[in-house]
Amino acid sequence: MKKKNRIIKPLETIEIVRAEKVTKKYGIGTLDAFAAVDNASLTVKRGEFLAVVGSSGSGKSTLMHMIGGVERPTQGKVYICGHDIYSMKDEQLSAYRCREIGMVYQFFNLIPVLNVEENIAFPLIAAGETVDFKKVREIMERLGIGNKGTYYPHQLSGGQQQRVAIARAVIASPSLILADEPTGNLDSGNSREVMDLLESLCKELGKALMVITHDEKIASRADRVIRIEDGRIVSETMKGETVMM
């Protein structure tokens, strides 16, 4: 008989994300051992826009992957909507991640053999849910790719591909959108447009947005900015505040 995993429902907490003293070490037991993220704690509230800023190799992507349920921390706990995600079984975590977290990557990560509509609907298909293509088209219209439904990723420009990735991230109505350098592969015009869309869409839908970036312009748009250096959180500033180093 097929064993079914119990579906974990999210709790109605104010904080969408709560990371408690998370540490990620690589190469444990070797001479090259190092901590990519060291004892980092942070929270993200519902509807908040948080930017994590740091130079290349500072550990910001590792932190995002740990929050996104992709990379298990060596120490510490990550709570998403009140549940410790790393105490879940792998299948439960995948299903939970699919429902509660939408991810946008720098290199888009679109499925090359699926067209735009199918790419956007993919998280629902993977979760075994019925796809409401009307909703898919609405989001596409909202993101300005309404006429690209039958196109394949290689037929789109970088900016259009990132719009598809954003639509895919929000289709399952997750509570949190994680974006790893979403404009890192785009020109300045497209970067601004993509960020405008991402921000306004999250505001409209009431989703929390966490953006990993090294671009100060993008960081300045966020409600709160966390700076990370050598795996440690070194400062936290609210919008309009000056950074005290």
Added chain:
Amino acid sequence: MNNLRNIAQKRLIKAKTESLLIVVSLAFAASVLFSSAALSTGFVKYFLTNAEKMTGNSLAQVLSNAKTNFTQIGDYLYEVFEYVKTGEVEEKDREEYVDGERKEVPWPIPLADNADALFSADASVENLPLTAALISAVALLCVCVAVSLAFDVSKRERRSFYATLLASGATQSQIKKCLLYEAMYYCAAAIPGGAVLSFAELLVVKKAAAKVLGNGFAVAGTAFNVDLGTALCVVPAVSLLTVLLACLFSLSVCRKLSVRTVATDVKRTFSTSIGNRVLTDDARKYKLLGWKYYVAFRNLHNNLDKYIRIIFMTVVYTLILCSSLMIFTAMRNFMMFEKDAVGFHLIAFSYACEIYVCAVAALIALITVISTFNAIYANVISNEGEYALMRSAGSSLKSVAGSVKMEGFICNAIASFISFVCLLFFYVIFSQAYNREERVDFGSPFLFWGGFLGATLLLGVSVIITSAVSARRMKRIDLIGVLKDYIY
């Protein structure tokens, strides 16, 4: 698009060159399995029904002798090494065999009498179940290697594809199901093709055996027949085995597959493979070696596991082919003795056994050639970015094609060298030991080394053809497109 199975289907259709390579490899692997299993079954069946008639002993006695021979392998090897060391050998009991007269010898080494021929043939027949098990195991091992190589064809692309699915919300178990569906589709296309191919292979083997065995084929030729009962046993068993192997190697894509794979792979490709390599670390090396050699060595190093498998298969088929050729020649010389009916039956069947071993070696050679083609062509596909980079750095098309050829030739040279060393060891130790007291005529050493050259040339020719096909592909490279895709 209702489920993930359709996505697997779409991917197979889109990656048509890679899919075709995998299907062709699987079809050849299945045909080798079908043919060797059918031949082994046929020979063991013939042995079980005719052992008493051939040797004069009861079947139980023959099997018991075979068991004793098997357990005495250690003693035998000790004896061989003792002989090589001291030159002294224990005399075998030969009185029970019928004497005969030798008609002609094509090689000027004085031969032993008919008793020796019968003694050797008897031992070879008694050991047939062991030989069949061994040769089937070697064929199976080579098929496993070939199937693993087939599924390596687009491993990087497949890993990236499935990691993208994972990043988009699919679970690990859904990915595994997708991979299993993929393996099933490949098998559905390959197994019927493999069965038809094996039918053709068996026909060729039978025709070759009839020609080589001459009169002996009337006696031992039945062993090459595959009846309906055998086919009904072999076909489902081999099909199931092929499916299992395909599933096993297809699932290898899942190993350490994570959502991070895509992001980190792409970033690494961009930052180190393209950026740093050209700018810093490797700049000195490629200036020293030149692009052609540098990329060839680098690709060899990056695909070392693939080339090790090809080298292994080449060594195996060269060894089996050459050693069988050597024993085969000895058996042919035995056939020149005048014998009674029992002796003739025994020697004819023993001779047929050698043809069977040669046939399996030839089949392994066939699958090795196909796998070599696959591996080199697959490398060209997956290293398009490297070659595009060579072009962008000013290399001519000839130089790019030369780099592909170089990769194949280095692999060929290593395989030939290892085969040569193994064969030299085999020739010195075993021919000396067998040929003690000049009891067995292994024929001209030129024939033996000719076999080695032939086996090496076979791989060489396959490398040349593959390189030529790959070089043609190079001409079609869209430099900007590939570099864009490579970075993306």
